[in-house]
Amino acid sequence: MSKITAALEAAVAVVLENTPAEGSQTARQRANVDRAFASILKLIAPRIRHFIRQYGLTAHWDDAEQCCAIAAHRAIQAYDPEKAQFTTFVNWQIRGELQSLRFRLMTDQRPSAKKVEATTVSLNALATGADGEELSPEALIEDEDALGRTESAASDYLAEGAVESLIDVYVANLRKVGIQQLRRRPRSRTEPRPVAEGPRLRVATHGIDPEELEKLDAKLARDREIIARRLFDTGTLDDVSNDTGVTKERVRQITKRATKALTELAASDPRFAVMADYAAAPARRRPAPAPAETRAPLLPDAGQPHNRLARVTAVQPSALATAATAATETVEAAGRIALHASETRH
Template sequence: MTSKTTLALEAAVAIILDNRPKDGATSTNRQRVNVDRAHTQIMKLIAPRIRHFVRQYGLTYHFEDAEQCCAIAVHRAVEAYDPGKAQFTTFVNWQIRGELQSLRFRVMTDQRPSAKRVEATTISLDAIADANSEKGSFLDTIEDEFALETTESAASDYLAEGAKSSLIDVYVDHLRKVGMEALARRPLPKRQEAALRKELPRLRANGIAAADVEKLEATIAREREIVEGRLFSGASLEQLAAEAGVTAERVRQITKRAAKAIAGIAAADPRFSVMAEVGRPASKQPKARASKASILLAAALPHNRLSHVAAVDQFGLDYQLAAEASAALMQ
């Protein structure tokens, strides 16, 4: 007698088979919805069987991996199922068993014949640690040989990013200062100056309009994006020009001017002295004064304690040696 679960599985698989597109046609939204619902129904009906097989193959501690393998097995079974050869329950059972057997050979090495010969046993790393230990899991005690390099690399990237942001902020402040000074020096139009004098007669009429400040801030924000994208992110001129709404030549001029100004800021500001030294060519690096080594013997050394150092008149010594050589030749 066929069980209700078997009949329900057969009906769900039949829905999937009926909603497959014919002759390579593209499936419709309705067909995809019906297939997804049928797959969900199959996984719900077959869940108790999956749990049974996972326990049978000793994969309880790897249940998530086993569940994924079973889902793959069910999908393969649905794709390859032929109703004329066998029931779906029988066919899917063999698919699930095969996937779980493969998983067991991958995660439980003691099931292999070579491991059985040496009586190898697979145990959890957590089982090595003492249950009453204050150190926690054994995995926490395993040393990562690349931990130092990874930490130093992350710290270096973090510091470099912070230094870059600080340098850009200083450059933006420089642009803002120069822009505000230029606006302050610029004379107001006559009509605007007359209106301002009429409204505020006691104040000077060379104030900065709010619209001009907003325009300046917009220009600074655009140049900041261009400088960050070109100098620090490697974006192309065409890409930045399209994003900023300017020409590629204008982007080149902005980045050229910014690079020169940033280099000057890095060289003058003590906070960026390290960056200035790194970026300086080797020919312009300050050369350390070479210390002159003494030609005299080190009197503190044991083998020089009996030595005696006396000043020698090199001219007198040369004259004496020459006189001795002449006398020897005349003899």
């Protein structure tokens, strides 16, 4: 290890020792850090001059020196003696800062870029804020509504699970009552005692006609669909009546009875304590379409920073006429097919 390398390691150790991870620095610690940092800049000054000349930034010497000071500060923050010496960290940081400065100040000087007349543009220079400051690419693509949408989706998922559980408990109670009514019906002594395939909802089904039990389950499944669509979905009265084959009046009766029972069940069952303050709402209406000015456009906005460098190629009139002719022929062919299909049906 050379004398300069050893001196750099000692100065960096002083900076790290006087930079507490928690709490604020004392005046003495700040003074020690300033002296050690000045010593670091003095020790790496020869390599700073070398890199500035190597990257062709002699005409912007002051800016380049400021970038190198920033590079030294970042190298101290990222320094890990177990991975490499401090000279390695600071060299790569200086190279990166000077390369970034060169791209911001001048065009790409590489032979491959000159051959195709390419221009390197900083992503931070594509857009500016209200005060004229440069905006980073992360700020341009950041979705400010992502957190809100994620929380809303999670809330909807949990709400749907709670609704499903609440309806399941309600239907289970209806099935228990239905089985008790079926057991009270008189049966002939010669009729065998059927046994269900297995216990369901902890209700014994011995002594019940299997056909009657299947009818009960089918009725409960139909009622469950009616309740879910009318109380917790956007199903209209006409749609539910047509899909389930139940009259509108009967749908109203099932919905009304379920509304009262679900409200009482949510208030009495601790599993649905969060829902206790909300009565089962009537059928929700379909949301109105968004205004035209708030709808997302079909075409990208050419004024956005990430679209400013896009190329637009003019379409020749001859090619446009050919495309229009092809589109017309396609529409006519589709019309003929539709007309033929209509005649075939009639």
